[in-house]
Amino acid sequence: MTLDVRAAVDAVHRQSWGRVLAAAARIANGDLHLAEEACQEAFVSALRTWPDRGVPDNPVAWLSQAARRKVIDRLRQEDTIRRRLPLLASDDGPEEEVDAVAVDFDDRLRLVFTCCHPALAAEARVALTLRMVCGLTTAEIARAFLVSEPTMAARVTRAKKKIAAAGIPYRVPADHDLPDRLDGVLSVVHLVFTTGHVAPVRPDLVERALDLARVLAALMPDEPEVLGLLALLLLTDARRDARTDADGRLVLLPDQDRSRWDWTAIEQGGQLLERAARRVTAPGRFLIQASIAAAHSARTAEETDWRAILAGYDRLLAAWPSPVVALNRTVAVSYVRGPEAALADLDTLADDPRLSRYHYLPATRADFLRRLGRLTEAAQAYEAALALEPAEAEAAFLRERLMSVRSTF
Secondary structure, three states: OOHHHHHHHHHHHHHHHHHHHHHHHHHOOOOHHHHHHHHHHHHHHHHHHHHHHOOOOOHHHHHHHHHHHHHHHHHHHOOOHHHHOHHHOOOOOOOOOOOOHHHHHHHHHHHHHHHOOOOOOHHHHHHHHHHHHOOOOHHHHHHHOOOOHHHHHHHHHHHHHHHHHOOOOOOOOOOOOHHHHHHHHHHHHHHHHHHHHOOOOOHHHHHHHHHHHHHHHHHOOOOHHHHHHHHHHHHHHOOHHHOEOOOOOEOOHHHOOHHHOOHHHHHHHHHHHHHHHOOOOOOOHHHHHHHHHHHOOOOOHHHOOHHHHHHHHHHHHHHOOOHHHHHHHHHHHHHHOOHHHHHHHHHOOOOOHHHOOOOHHHHHHHHHHHHOOOHHHHHHHHHHHHHOOOOHHHHHHHHHHHHHHHOOO
16 A cells, blocks of 8 residues: 555545545434444545555545445345335445535534534533544544543443434434524534643644534534634634743743734634624624634733723623633733732632632632732632642642742742
8 A cells, every 4th residue: 555545545534534424424314333334444445445546536525425335235234225215225336436515514514413412411422523523533532531442432332322212313403493502512612622722732632623613614604603613712722832831831821922823813713703793793602702812812912902801701701601701700800900809709709619629710819819919828829729730731830829929928
């Protein structure tokens, strides 16, 4: 096998696994297990035949057709093809390249909405989306979420079985169900991104989330919240390279070297925001978050419009009441009204059980106290944040701040 063929197969697998699987799943009446096996066999067929025949002009179409035929063969073997797919029962012709563009978008939407069905647990939705839509291996997903490969394999298998047992339909929701179902899909994509974005950064998850958001924006170009999610991810990820210094230490947003930001991505995010704004009068949570991220994207820290950011958090809190949103809002309050006012707002969140293990609560308190010169209390708050065992990059930052305030005692 030539390296060029192997590279071509790997590239299609990485970029278009979800498209091939979606095409097979439609023929399989939404049987994701059967569709996945057929896709794997199609890629094996490509590795066997392309070295002799050459890489097709349209590799995705070739693989989609091959996967569909694998599904049909399997159904024939089970003697169910005449009941389930009577129109295809006599299709014994040679494999051909077909242009499935007309159904491609619908197929992929069906696959995404099926993997993100609300009947599945949140963790199962994420795992199934990464496996089926993004094409990550079970081992890759397990590493990303810090569980064993057998545990993740069982999680994905249970999700596929639940889809089959519950008779979850392989289709895009009806118009009246779409707003609620779409929010669940966008939440899964955002969770994948957030998991990859939080230090230590996992670029593979970040890129997969961006790919998913781009696919959704291509499939649903008139949905403001879809555009808002993609804008949010682009604007946030644009700062990736500046979030740590040369030694891997965390750098807070006001202190980042903005020349290292991806200004092309920031411009793209801004354009998406403008497109979405023309389509909506009452923005949803992803669009509001994107507007906040855009306000953070000033050329210099001094140009940051904290009043606009605070106003954005006020809108977000009204649209999406959440203790984490309320916590983030206090940071904007600290720059608009001062850390004393922010600390008072923070105190109202202290007893919320949803934040009891959230290290950002005491870490934020510590920062306000440090800025107020109440260093003994700040040290205690830093210690409380460290006791909640944040990720190492964040823990190292908190230890440095703790040593700094202690040195002034």
